[in-house]
Structures are given as structure tokens and as C-alpha cells.
Amino acid sequence: MTDRRAIFVGGAAAAAAAAALLTPTEASARPLEDVLRAGELRVGVNPTLPPRALFNDRNVIDGFEPEVAAAIAQKMGVRLVLQAVGSPERIPMVASGRIDFVMGAMSRTSERAKVIDYTVPVHSENYGIVSVAGRGLTTIEALNKPEVTLAQVRGTTAIPYIQRAMPNAQVLLLDNYPDRNRAIAQGRAQASFDGIDSVRFALRPFRQVQWEVTAVPSFGVTYSGLGVAKNNHSLRLWLNVALYELHTDGTIERLWEKWFDGPMFTKVPASPFF
Amino acid sequence: MSYGGKVDVLRDVSLDVERGEVVGLIGPSGSGKSTILRTLVGLMKPRAGRVSVEGATVDYSSRGSLRVARDRFAIVFQQYNLFQNMTALRNVAIAPTLVKKRDRAQVDAEARALLARVGLAEKVNAYPDELSGGQQQRVAIARALALKPDILLLDEVTAALDPELVGEVLDTIRALQRDGMTMLIVSHEMGFIREVASRVAFLDQGSVVEVGPPAEIFDAPKSPRLRDFTSRILRH
């Protein structure tokens, strides 16, 4: 019994600790001048989303986003510190100032924008259908059937779209893209409706499967910016200027092509107004 | 009944018990008295020898054939060995329902009657840890009787009891004797053996040394070992 009470106490303590964590009264996001004074820019990236970010052969975080972050840090004149973040902790980490901004599957939605501020877009996200050739699953109509199971990665932006546009399809939510691809390859699911920007990279380990990737431009495009803590205007406004320069001098497109094996499906126009 | 064999613990044990007879087994500690009883119910496997009941030989070679032995014998242990998780009633009723597949209601009625017979009508729903040692031992006797054995084996049934509780258990056994129950009793209660047993067997070092009526065994022992044993016992 003592043991079980220890669990209650532990559980209650964990809840209390969580609640304490939830109100980050002391730690808070750093404005631009604090970052400059510290001489260190802290950026959160999600290394489970290659090639946006990944662990390279030397087990160091690398990829499109770390390189963009490095270019930003260089413009700022500070040192870059990369922090690997996952889906549940990334927002609290920004809010508490542990990281200055977060990258990685940060597609803008009005719901998310209630919690976090976005810079101007860094890149577009383009949607489409990933399936195996010969299944004839190349249209939204073909997917919207109860006998179709869509393998999706938990926590990605396409899921609300699917619920809205393909209510009849079954959805299998997996942890990461390799698992999703494996599920389709094994026949556990028939297709996936998701961002297709990184699909060439993601499907590489499954060469034995005859993949079929169909873009669905009618579905619209979403844009991913940098996620900055709510009301950290000084940092966000400076980042907008830096991103404008990185877009106009071609850095972002160059890094994109380097990591994604091809150009961005939808170009991000560099607007001087923001 | 005869038992003879060459084993480490027991050898040259030959004993006949008549229906309705009470035979006492006495002897120093380690002489093999309890081993005989444990062997009869199949808790120990004899390497050689023969046990027969009413002309039929009991086969101890396998679990299945042992069932026959268990139809014939029921044992009451020194430590009562009640199932701690069951009430007195369930302790008594479980084997007949489970092993002999008899009707539950009928067995329960019999079990209540048996518990009443050992003076525990009030305690049918008590758990062992709620009963005194003497009461637990009487439940154990009722449990053995519920199996309707031909021969009841009593293994030092009063040895673990506080002295003031011995009487109630002995009274129960006396009543069984009056009812004509065939019993094989291992005990250190020499006065009691002398009173209830029609014959007494003296064991020493795994062998039956002497068998005879109590008067003969206790008052006129023939063998030196028995003489030595009784003189030590009587000195107490």
C-alpha cells in the first residue's frame, strides 16, 4: 500500500510540478536586445523531420532549418545553439525563453497563431497524395472512402484537412514519417495525404516499393514561418527583416534545393512589407 | 494392510489394520511414523512394497492411479494445513466438490453436519485465522471426514496445540472411535493411545519393532528398544 501511495504522491507532485512549469512567471522569452547581449541565439528544431532537420553521419543536428538558423545567427552576429525539440514541448520552450524561436513543421494556422507569433514565411508547404503505384489513389475523391486508410504523422497540419475533406477515410496516426511510409509499404494503410515537399528524401529507404506521389494543388498551400513567443515583437520584427534578405539573396531557395533535391513547389515571394 | 519395502526411511514395515480398528503408532522422533502416513496418502513415493485395502492393491506409480489411494485414506496434519483463504465450510466442502465432483448443495449440507459433529456449528463461516488451534484442528478433522475415507490417518494432531486445547481435539477423536471409524494414529499422547487404540505398533529407525494390545506394549514390552522408549516416556 505504501508503494501505491508513493505513486499517488508522485502523480500529484508531477501534476503540481507541471502546473508550476505551466506558469513561467520568472523565465520568459528574451527580446532582441537580450539575445544580442547574451551573444547566443537559441533555436529549436525537430530532428525527426528530415530533411528539415536530422542527425547527420556524425550524429550532429543538420539539415535545411539548421542551415537557415545559422545564416540568421550570422546576420545577428551571435553564436548559434541548436536545441532538439519534439512536438509537445516546443511551445512551452519558446514561451519560457529556453529557445528564442522554433522551426520544424510550423505551418501557420489561425488556431496556432493564438498561442504563438509567426514571422514571415520561410517556406511553403505543398500537399499531395503518397501512395503505391497501381492503387489508383490519386484524387481526394478516391481517398474519401471507408475502405481507404490514410497513414498520417501525428501532430501534422494535414490532419484537420483530412477530417474536413475526407471524412469517410480511416486515419492511422503514426509517430514519424519512416513509420508512415512503412505502414503504406506493408499495406497497413493505402495512402497518405500530407506535405509532399520532403517526400523524395523520405521515401529513399523504401526503394523496393513503386511509390506514386500526386500533388494536389487545389488543396492550397500553407506557409511555415519561425515560431516566436507571443508579443516578442523586437525579435520577430528583426527576424522578418533577416528573412527578407535571405529570400532576396537566394540563400533560402539554395538551401532548400540542397536539402530537398529540387526547387520549392510554391515559391515564397519576398515582400518588403510586413 | 501390509507395507513392506527397502527404503531409506522405512523398511520392514508390515502392519494389518482391521475395519473399525484404531491402531496407534508410537516411537521416537525420526522413527518413520509420520512417513508411513504421508506415504499412504501419496505425499511420498514408495520405492518398493505393497499397500492393499480389502484385497485391492493401491498403485502409487502415477498421479492418476493415486486417486484410488486418496479415496481410501484421508489425513489430518500436525499443523492443521487448512486453506487460509477459505472459510471453515469451504475447507471442508472443497475436495468433495472439486475432486470427487459431487453436488455442491449436498456436499455443503454434509459439511455443515460434519462441522456440527466436531462442535463447530457456529464457526462455518469463520476463516482459519479467526479460529483457535484446537478449532482449526477440528475443522481439519471434519475436512478429512468429508472425503468419506475407509481409514483416517492422524499425524501428531495435538502436537502443535496449546495444552489447554488438546482435550477438545482428543474428545473429537474419541467420538470417532465410538462411531467405529478405522484410524491410524501417530501420537505422543501415550495415555490417549492406550485409551483409544485396540493395538499399538512401536517403530524405531524405520521398522516396526513390536505390535500388540496397548497393555502389552506399555506394561510388558518385549524388545529392549521399546522398554527403553517406554521407560523414558513414563519418566516424563
Place this chain on the structure above:
Amino acid sequence: MNYSLIYSQVTPHIPYLLGGAVLTLQLAVISFVAGWAIGLVNASVLHFGPRPARAAVQAYVTFFINTPLLVQIFFIFFVLPDAGILLSPYAAVAIGMSLNAGAYLTEIQRAGFQSLRREEIDAATAMGFSVPQMVWYVILPHIAKALYPPLSNQFIIQVMTTSIAAIFAVEELTGRAYNVNSLTFRSLEVFSITAVIYVALTLVCSLALALLGRWLFRVKARIL
């Protein structure tokens, strides 16, 4: 610039989260009961069985205790399909958790077999109980009583462990929390509510287990 907690974006999702809690409880109960049955059979084999059977049980226990549950379920979920066995996510997780719990519950119950009262076994043997009868009527109640605290702890552990199911497409509490989190980005709010649901779940389970133990096995456990 401090983060302010706003629960209103998350509260509409609470029924959805509670639906996940039901699934969590279901998985915990299924895997505990199945694991307990596996553990009981295994512990019986270890105690009464022949040497090859004991070695097989020992190999099973060693394998499942020394590999992570995640890897075990991954194997069932992603490797078995290549051998033609395609289990639903729920079945794969339930089977994986059961096999894993079975190993731990074998160890726990083996301790129970070792603490058996020899006298009760003798009595049952002398009265002609078969091994399964002895296990069910004599040994199991003893184990349930003597090992009630570690067994109920194992159940609480099962409740917590179900969160692994989210990785394999089972929409239990943690999986649903992730979904709501990705929708709203209200991480602190979502996971604090989720933590409270888990605490409530384990409190309710512990209370239920204590009452069950009291009524079924006369375990004299204090309730809370």
C-alpha cells in the same frame, strides 16, 4: 511577455481526451489480465514443470524483461507484417503489452509460489487436487493476498505504459493529447489536463483495487 494560460481553447477537447482515457483503461485492463494469466501459467511451469518447459519460460522472461516494450511492439507492428501477420494497431499494442506484462508478472508470481505454505500444498495433494486445481484454488488466492501490493502496482504501471500506444496509431489518452496539442499549440494546458486525467485514473484504479482486494482476497489494505 509572459505566457498566459488560456484553457478555453482546450476545454472543448476534454470529452475527446476522456474518450482516450477509456481506451487507456481498456488497454491497461486487457494487458494486465492477459499478462497476469501468462504469468500465472509461467510461474506454475517454473514451479511444477519439467526442465525444458522451465527453460522456455525462463527464455521468454529474459527476453521480454531485457528489451524495451517499444521495441517489442515495433516488432509486432512493423516486422510481423513482413511475415504475413498484419495485426490492427490496437491488437498489436494489446498483445505487446500483454507479453511484456506477462514477463514481469511471471517474476512477481514466482516469488508468490516460493512463499507458498508447504502445508496447504500437502493438504491439497493428499486430497487429490490436480495441479490446475491447486493453482487456481490454493496458490492463486495466496499470491493475490501475499502479493497484492506489487500486483496492483503493476496494474498502475500498465495504465502509465499505455501511453506508448500513441506511437502505434492507437488514439488513447496520450495520443489524443498530442493531437489536441498539434491543433491548438496549447501544450501546457493540454498536458496539464492530461496529467490530471492520468492522476484521477490511477487514483480511481487504486481505490477500486483496494476495495477489490478487501472483498475478494481479504487483503487488509488501507484505502488511500
